[in-house]
Amino acid sequence: MKKILLIIITILLFIPMVCNANTNQNELIEVYLFYSSSCGHCKAAKEFLKEYQSEKQTIHINYYEVTRNKRNAKTFENVQEVLDHPSMNVPYIVIGGEIIIGYGENTDKEIVNVIEYYLDNDYINIPGKIIDGEITKDNISEYIKKENVISDNKANIPLLGEVDVKNISIPFLGIVMGLVDGFNPCAMWILIFLISMLINMKDRKRMWILGISFLLTSALVYALIMGAWLNIVVNFTQVRWIQIIIGLIALGGALFNFRSYYLERKKDAGCQVVDEKKRKKIISKIKKFTAEKSFILALLGIILLAASVNIVELACSAGLPVLYTNILALNHITGIASIFYIFIYILFFLLDDLIIFIIAAITFKVTGMTTKYTKFSHLIGAIIMLVIGILMIIKPEFVMFNF
Amino acid sequence: MKIIKINAIWCSACISMHKIWNEIEKLYSDIEIISYDFDLDEDEIKQFNVGDTLPVAIFYKNEVEVARLNGEKKIDDIVKIIEENK
Numbered sequence: 001m002k003k004i005l006l007i008i009i010t011i012l013l014f015i016p017m018v019c020n021a022n023t024n025q026n027e028l029i030e031v032y033l034f035y036s037s038s039c040g041h042c043k044a045a046k047e048f049l050k051e052y053q054s055e056k057q058t059i060h061i062n063y064y065e066v067t068r069n070k071r072n073a074k075t076f077e078n079v080q081e082v083l084d085h086p087s088m089n090v091p092y093i094v095i096g097g098e099i100i101i102g103y104g105e106n107t108d109k110e111i112v113n114v115i116e117y118y119l120d121n122d123y124i125n126i127p128g129k130i131i132d133g134e135i136t137k138d139n140i141s142e143y144i145k146k147e148n149v150i151s152d153n154k155a156n157i158p159l160l161g162e163v164d165v166k167n168i169s170i171p172f173l174g175i176v177m178g179l180v181d182g183f184n185p186c187a188m189w190i191l192i193f194l195i196s197m198l199i200n201m202k203d204r205k206r207m208w209i210l211g212i213s214f215l216l217t218s219a220l221v222y223a224l225i226m227g228a229w230l231n232i233v234v235n236f237t238q239v240r241w242i243q244i245i246i247g248l249i250a251l252g253g254a255l256f257n258f259r260s261y262y263l264e265r266k267k268d269a270g271c272q273v274v275d276e277k278k279r280k281k282i283i284s285k286i287k288k289f290t291a292e293k294s295f296i297l298a299l300l301g302i303i304l305l306a307a308s309v310n311i312v313e314l315a316c317s318a319g320l321p322v323l324y325t326n327i328l329a330l331n332h333i334t335g336i337a338s339i340f341y342i343f344i345y346i347l348f349f350l351l352d353d354l355i356i357f358i359i360a361a362i363t364f365k366v367t368g369m370t371t372k373y374t375k376f377s378h379l380i381g382a383i384i385m386l387v388i389g390i391l392m393i394i395k396p397e398f399v400m401f402n403f
Numbered sequence: 404m405k406i407i408k409i410n411a412i413w414c415s416a417c418i419s420m421h422k423i424w425n426e427i428e429k430l431y432s433d434i435e436i437i438s439y440d441f442d443l444d445e446d447e448i449k450q451f452n453v454g455d456t457l458p459v460a461i462f463y464k465n466e467v468e469v470a471r472l473n474g475e476k477k478i479d480d481i482v483k484i485i486e487e488n489k
Contacts (some may be wrong), residue, residue: 195415270456270474271414273441283413283442368418371475 032127034092036067041103045091088337094127104397179324183377186316199288217306234329247392253319257382405463416475417458446485
């Protein structure tokens with residue numbers, strides 16, 4: 001676990017931002033705007049471009065709505081593929097050989113820079129030629145040079161090469177927040193008790209199926225709740241005062257976590273005995289389900305138990321999954337992309353549970369995870385929430401990774 | 404000397420300390436170590452006033468409690484108490 005954290009921190013430290021220079025020119029510059037009708041940032045980008053167009057009369061805007069219009073979505077996919085610049089985010093603006101993704105404080109300036117540059121230099125309508133089929137993956141190199149890209153959120157990461165900051169920063173955040181959330185051991189004891197009971201059954205096949213069902217159901221409950229929350233908030237997070245409310249809630253979560261850390265910092269590391277009645281009820285349920293002769297009934301019992309336990313666990317996480325989902329909404333990540341990002345969070349959230357279960361299923365021995373670092377999960381959680389809360393209030397575009 | 408250990412099946416920290424206690428048993432084979440389970444031996448552990456952090460280890464010398472460790476500890480912490488009260 002420590003090694004994974006070390007690798008992640010090293011990657012973060014080695015993210016140098018790269019701003020590149022460009023070339024090209026002509027009269028009417030064709031601007032290609034790929035957008036979603038439900039995305040607030042796209043709306044802002046559209047308004048800016050329209051304003052610029054009526055003021056300067058030097059550009060022509062080509063609109064492509066990509067979430068409702070399947071044909072446009074296909075065109076968008078093709079343009080990205082040929083440009084070799086895939087991104088799950090919109091607005092996705094292409095001017096000549098330049099690509100600008102997202103919309104933040106500096107985007108207007110970037111767009112103007114690109115347009116003005118092409119007005120003074122050689123200009124080829126690359127996206128237009130891609131759409132017409134004139135430029136393909138095979139001949140794109142004749143029209144575009146890698147160093148043409150003006151300035152977007154690109155970073156040069158050792159071993160990985162050049163990547164979009166947004167595409168790497170959000171999964172990174174998912175990994176960190178998922179790990180911190182996973183260290184919060186609210187439901188860990190239930191998994192350990194379940195494993196112990198399954199080991200006693202001495203039935204490896206039954207152990208694999210029931211254990212995996214428990215973990216999968218846990219993941220599914222989390223994913224459903226996060227997905228549902230994302231669908232609720234995705235249309236509101238572009239509204240400034242809602243961003244401020246989210247920021248304030250994050251600050252509240254930070255305070256709560258700081259308090260938990262403060263109260264626990266001098267306590268002995270170990271397992272906290274809480275809620276005797278609830279614990280006994282869960283223990284007797286696990287005993288009943290694992291001893292159940294009918295495999296189907298045992299499976300159903302474990303699935304129901306995992307579902308109910310994880311709903312409680314969500315409250316124990318003190319807002320981290322909700323905050324992460326809000327960040328996805330703020331970046332307007334929906335559909336398949338959101339499933340991918342939520343999956344990353346949950347994978348790392350369940351990583352310790354998965355490790356313990358797999359070791360137990362292979363060796364028939366329960367491994368205990370040390371509790372020495374548990375209290376620090378509150379401190380790290382608090383720091384993450386504090387930083388995101390402050391940024392949400394004063395610099396929301398940083399949480400959208402538009403630097 | 405006698406040591407009373409109180410663990411729970413579900414307690415991660417208790418499982419983490421299994422190795423340490425195995426070592427202690429090897430190092431001090433003359434010490435009587437009695438283990439109780441927090442849930443299964445409810446009646447037996449009532450007298451020990453266990454508290455809310457597991458595992459618990461209570462050290463007795465001549466039937467008098469001389470030390471108590473709550474939570475996850477290092478082997479040195481246990482060895483130190485044993486050596487001081489041998």
